[in-house]
Amino acid sequence: MSEPYNAQTYANFGVINAFREVVHALRERNKADNAVAVALERIHRDEQRIARCLGKPVRELDILEIGGGQQMERARYFGIENRVTAIDLDVIPYGFNLGSYLRMFQENGFGRLAKTVGRKLLLVDRTKQLAWQKALGVTNLPNPTFVQGDICQGILKSETYDIVVSWSTFEHLSEPEIALQNAIQALRPGGVLYIGIHLYTSNSGHHDLRAFTGFPLPFWGHLRESTRDSIQPNSYLNEWRLSQWRSLFKREAQGFEEFLESYGSEQDLTSDIRSELSDYSDEELCTVDAFYVWQKPRV
Numbered sequence: 001m002s003e004p005y006n007a008q009t010y011a012n013f014g015v016i017n018a019f020r021e022v023v024h025a026l027r028e029r030n031k032a033d034n035a036v037a038v039a040l041e042r043i044h045r046d047e048q049r050i051a052r053c054l055g056k057p058v059r060e061l062d063i064l065e066i067g068g069g070q071q072m073e074r075a076r077y078f079g080i081e082n083r084v085t086a087i088d089l090d091v092i093p094y095g096f097n098l099g100s101y102l103r104m105f106q107e108n109g110f111g112r113l114a115k116t117v118g119r120k121l122l123l124v125d126r127t128k129q130l131a132w133q134k135a136l137g138v139t140n141l142p143n144p145t146f147v148q149g150d151i152c153q154g155i156l157k158s159e160t161y162d163i164v165v166s167w168s169t170f171e172h173l174s175e176p177e178i179a180l181q182n183a184i185q186a187l188r189p190g191g192v193l194y195i196g197i198h199l200y201t202s203n204s205g206h207h208d209l210r211a212f213t214g215f216p217l218p219f220w221g222h223l224r225e226s227t228r229d230s231i232q233p234n235s236y237l238n239e240w241r242l243s244q245w246r247s248l249f250k251r252e253a254q255g256f257e258e259f260l261e262s263y264g265s266e267q268d269l270t271s272d273i274r275s276e277l278s279d280y281s282d283e284e285l286c287t288v289d290a291f292y293v294w295q296k297p298r299v
């Protein structure tokens, strides 16, 4: 397990990683429409699950997103018809606000600053935003209300949100149980929790940035004795397994529903790799994202 972060950022964006990511994003710029179509299909899937659990459409509601990230794409999507707040450990600069870039440098380091400024100067983010606007048929995507802070600290008001959502963030928390308790406390009675976890035991669960920028890495490299040393995670990971997430939700959110998404990753699990990974079940190796949906009792 990597050392828990004690700085004010969860990831280590060295300058080389930042450069790699910006170059990759620049190359992928002309595929923005495709990337947005895939992302939108998944948001619609998630929205349907939330609406089903809530018993009504996701409209005119107070929503909190935990770990919205730099792009805040989902927060902006839900913001079209709802009031959205996003909490993130990192500084998220809106527009050309010099003060927030300075804070980003001080709190999150030069690598994070270089990555964000690089993406903005090369218009990568702008191209993506225009692709989102086109796909959604809107001329503007609203910024959420942003709170910079740590979800593991009790900084949220109780019973304030109808929906609390999070994608690919809980696997980065050193105290997921505290974060979950805080999230549940922030929900109104009858409100819905929707938490997506990028599973550590999945092929890309190592969060080696190179895997997300087209660099070929050994499949499930972080779990295999023979390849472990070649993997370099770029962020803190709690390394929780599927059974641990299930136990946590069973304790804190009784009656939850689970959805597992593999996105076809079972194709890469050859018999040679499988035999090296006998400690793991097929289910936890092939699940990329595990989702937990739960409605808070109305009391």
Ligand SMILES: C[S@@+](CC[C@H](N)C(=O)[O-])C[C@H]1O[C@@H](n2cnc3c(N)ncnc32)[C@H](O)[C@@H]1O
Pocket (backbone or CB within 6 Å): 010, 066, 067, 068, 069, 070, 087, 088, 089, 090, 149, 150, 151, 152, 166, 167, 168, 169, 172, 173
């Ligand atoms: C892998 S990114 C996911 C971003 C976005 N949800 C997505 O799916 O693209 C994880 C995000 O969680 C945030 N994060 C990590 N630890 C956090 C904490 N303790 N409290 C709040 N946000 C945190 C990071 O700053 C980062 O923006």
